[in-house]
Amino acid sequence: xxxxxxxxxxxxxxxxxxxxxxxxxxxxxxxxxxxxxxxxxxxxxxxxxxxxxxxxxxxxxxxxxxxxxxxxxxxxxxxxxxxxxxxxxxxxxxxxxxxxxxxxxxxxxxxxxxxxxxxxxxxxxxxxxxxxxxxxxxxxxxxxxxxxxxxxxxxxxxxxxxxxxxxxxxxxxxxxxxxxxxxxxxxxxxxxxxxxxxxxxxxxxxxxxxxxxxxxxxxxxxxxxxxxxxxxxxxxxxxxxxxxxxxxxxxxxxxxxxxxxxxxxxxxxxxxxxxxxxxxxxxxxxxxxxxxxxxxxxxxxxxxxxx
Numbered sequence: 001x002x003x004x005x006x007x008x009x010x011x012x013x014x015x016x017x018x019x020x021x022x023x024x025x026x027x028x029x030x031x032x033x034x035x036x037x038x039x040x041x042x043x044x045x046x047x048x049x050x051x052x053x054x055x056x057x058x059x060x061x062x063x064x065x066x067x068x069x070x071x072x073x074x075x076x077x078x079x080x081x082x083x084x085x086x087x088x089x090x091x092x093x094x095x096x097x098x099x100x101x102x103x104x105x106x107x108x109x110x111x112x113x114x115x116x117x118x119x120x121x122x123x124x125x126x127x128x129x130x131x132x133x134x135x136x137x138x139x140x141x142x143x144x145x146x147x148x149x150x151x152x153x154x155x156x157x158x159x160x161x162x163x164x165x166x167x168x169x170x171x172x173x174x175x176x177x178x179x180x181x182x183x184x185x186x187x188x189x190x191x192x193x194x195x196x197x198x199x200x201x202x203x204x205x206x207x208x209x210x211x212x213x214x215x216x217x218x219x220x221x222x223x224x225x226x227x228x229x230x231x232x233x234x235x236x237x238x239x240x241x242x243x244x245x246x247x248x249x250x251x252x253x254x255x256x257x258x259x260x261x262x263x264x265x266x267x268x269x270x271x272x273x274x275x276x277x278x279x280x281x282x283x284x285x286x287x288x289x290x291x292x293x294x295x296x297x298x299x300x301x302x303x304x305x306x307x
Contacts, residue, residue: 002026002038009080009090016076019055020045025076028068033059036068113137116149142166 002023005012018025020041027039035056046052046061053060077094084096085106091099100107105125111118112127113136122130131137139150143162157163 001040003081003084003093007082007084009082012079013075015072016079024079028072028076029065030068031059031065032062033057035059036072037061037065039065111136117151 002018002021002025004023005017008024012024015036016024018028018038018041019035020037023038025036025038028036029039029042030036031042031054033054033056035054042061042065077092079093080090081093081096083089083091083099083104083106085100085104085108087104087106089099089104105123107124108121109124109127111120111122111134112131113134116136118134118136120130120134135151137150138147139153140147141153141156141162143157143166144160146156146160146162148156
């Protein structure tokens with residue numbers, strides 16, 4: 001069979017058309033009667049009994065015909081032809097095989113994974129898309145990284161159970177991350193609580209100092225009035241002792257308790273009159289304070305004395 005006449009551009013020489021298939025020559029050969037036909041046409045007709053004669057002169061067709069002249073071949077190769085795969089390119093017949101083999105986007109090509117089992121034939125422009133979706137392509141196992149064909153991926157994961165191992169590792173990592181977030185949130189809440197407690201303690205201490213200072217001022221003013229009265233009257237030893245006790249009380253109250261920097265309450269010992277922390281007050285400590293007096297008790301005592 002020859003090439004369809006509709007594929008060629010322009011007029012075609014009648015001497016380049018096979019009289020058997022009525023198409024342009026493909027591999028033309030010359031019969032013994034010097035008429036030229038396509039090699040496939042003369043070979044197929046010579047095998048039949050009824051039509052194995054030349055349609056021009058009724059000479060018997062010979063399957064072993066001779067080649068045509070070089071001039072005829074060159075004239076045939078110079079014909080302008082459109083690509084038979086529908087890409088729209090027009091070229092000479094001599095350049096058509098190279099165009100179809102290397103350039104034509106609609107030319108059929110084999111799958112890149114033909115050697116490993118894929119038998120599909122696709123267009124050249126769709127070969128890359130098919131290679132990404134081919135059932136025989138090579139992929140990496142998402143669990144263990146082993147390279148295997150896509151058609152054998154499920155079998156690989158079923159045998160090695162690598163997917164189950166990866167899922168267990170992901171669950172363990174998620175639990176570890178959750179625990180870390182919980183610890184961070186707990187530390188944040190504790191820091192906020194300590195800051196609030198420190199602010200409240202500072203407010204209580206400032207209020208205590210203001211009340212203490214006002215009480216000390218009133219005691220000092222009263223003491224000064226009593227001293228000025230005693231300078232003009234005879235004072236007994238008992239009154240002098242009471243004045244000394246008032247002075248010692250003023251000096252002792254002038255020392256405000258130290259605030260705690262560890263978030264603990266501060267107490268004052270009834271024996272040595274020194275502040276201490278309750279957490280460090282035990283029998284194994286270097287100094288054991290017996291009978292602590294809390295700051296709340298002192299505030300209550302001072303408030304009652306001011307009334």
